[in-house]
Amino acid sequence: MGKVRIGIIGTGYIGNVHARIFAKDERAEISALYDIIHEKAEKTSRAVGGKVCRSREELFENCDAVLVCTPNKTHVEIAVDALGHEKHVFCEKPFAVGLESAKVLLEKAQNSKCKFQVGHNRRYAPVYVKLKEILQSDKPHSAHIKMNRGELKNPAWTGDPSITGGFLYETTIHLFDMIRFQFGEISELVAYGSQHEYPELDEFSIIFKFKNGFHCTFASSSDASWLFPFERMEVFFHHRTVLTQEMEHLIDSNGMDANFETFSWAMLEKEEKWGYAQEDKAFIDAILEDKEPPVTAFDGYKSVEIVESVYKAIRLGEKIVFY
Ligand SMILES: NC(=O)c1ccc[n+]([C@@H]2O[C@H](COP(=O)([O-])OP(=O)(O)OC[C@H]3O[C@@H](n4cnc5c(N)ncnc54)[C@H](O)[C@@H]3O)[C@@H](O)[C@H]2O)c1
Numbered sequence: 013m014g015k016v017r018i019g020i021i022g023t024g025y026i027g028n029v030h031a032r033i034f035a036k037d038e039r040a041e042i043s044a045l046y047d048i049i050h051e052k053a054e055k056t057s058r059a060v061g062g063k064v065c066r067s068r069e070e071l072f073e074n075c076d077a078v079l080v081c082t083p084n085k086t087h088v089e090i091a092v093d094a095l096g097h098e099k100h101v102f103c104e105k106p107f108a109v110g111l112e113s114a115k116v117l118l119e120k121a122q123n124s125k126c127k128f129q130v131g132h133n134r135r136y137a138p139v140y141v142k143l144k145e146i147l148q149s150d151k152p153h154s155a156h157i158k159m160n161r162g163e164l165k166n167p168a169w170t171g172d173p174s175i176t177g178g179f180l181y182e183t184t185i186h187l188f189d190m191i192r193f194q195f196g197e198i199s200e201l202v203a204y205g206s207q208h209e210y211p212e213l214d215e216f217s218i219i220f221k222f223k224n225g226f227h228c229t230f231a232s233s234s235d236a237s238w239l240f241p242f243e244r245m246e247v248f249f250h251h252r253t254v255l256t257q258e259m260e261h262l263i264d265s266n267g268m269d270a271n272f273e274t275f276s277w278a279m280l281e282k283e284e285k286w287g288y289a290q291e292d293k294a295f296i297d298a299i300l301e302d303k304e305p306p307v308t309a310f311d312g313y314k315s316v317e318i319v320e321s322v323y324k325a326i327r328l329g330e331k332i333v334f335y
Pocket of ligand 1: 021022023024025026027046047048049052080082083084086104105131132133143165182
């Protein structure tokens with residue numbers, strides 16, 4: 013196979029992040045772009061090349077792999093269409109909105125010969141790779157996690173649940189995937205939620221228990237403030253606390269005194285610090301080496317299952333048990 017020809021559907025913020033990364037990968041080329049606002053695709057093409065297409069059909073004719081970078085509720089329909097055209101698919105998070113549509117896409121992806129990768133970029137961020145390394149070399153007991161935003165207005169549709177599916181799908185799903193990645197499969201959860209600033213539940217307190225006995229508390233607010241770090245994982249061990257701050261630092265306090273060691277990735281370019289460059293490389297690796305991508309359709313499905321379970325726990329006022 014020559015260069016992997018990349019087609020991007022949705023050339024907004026994240027579509028351009030990926031476009032710039034793939035344009036630098038010698039094994040890939042940006043071959044086709046499609047956006048319902050034609051001028052946005054034209055602008056991206058001026059920066060990274062690629063045929064500006066008038067339809068999805070035209071895009072499929074001009075690429076081997078499709079990046080789905082459109083708003084949340086459009087992902088399943090577009091990804092299913094791309095798989096139907098026998099294209100490899102990189103689908104931005106969330107994998108889907110709602111369990112029914114997540115099942116449709118999961119089945120389609122698992123029955124396809126094409127590669128399917130979900131954009132849970134944080135798994136590749138050096139701070140979380142380092143955290144996993146520490147967790148595997150020691151015995152963590154519990155954790156406290158938060159994922160906040162200061163507002164839901166940028167882009168404007170992120171505050172509209174009819175497009176996002178809800179705040180948990182837009183922001184918190186990143187760390188829902190992360191807790192599965194770090195701590196394993198969930199066995200049960202309880203959750204409380206309330207509504208303040210936006211036309212949806214926008215504050216959450218959750219307790220998760222995992223199949224291996226690990227447990228954690230998890231707080232997520234859609235409009236607290238932009239106080240750094242917006243996301244943080246604090247993991248507790250025997251005489252040891254490990255703390256992440258955003259994707260910038262990891263602090264390891266190991267022992268009976270208050271000493272600590274700091275690991276910092278603050279000076280890395282954002283595309284590497286946040287794992288975007290690594291996930292895009294992994295997608296090309298999976299296609300060229302015919303291997304499973306690191307974040308599969310099943311992982312995408314499980315993250316949707318966690319979101320839906322939290323909403324259900326709040327709606328019913330009941331503990332949710334996973335079998
Ligand atoms: N992994 C991450 O860190 C990350 C970061 C930002 C966004 N995202 C996800 O990426 C997706 C896009 O977010 P964004 O911030 O780039 O949004 P955006 O609004 O900047 O870009 C979306 C683009 O899609 C276009 N579009 C909308 N519907 C379309 C359709 N049916 N066909 C073709 N084009 C269409 C819009 O015109 C727009 O240009 C969302 O699902 C979001 O959750 C992920």
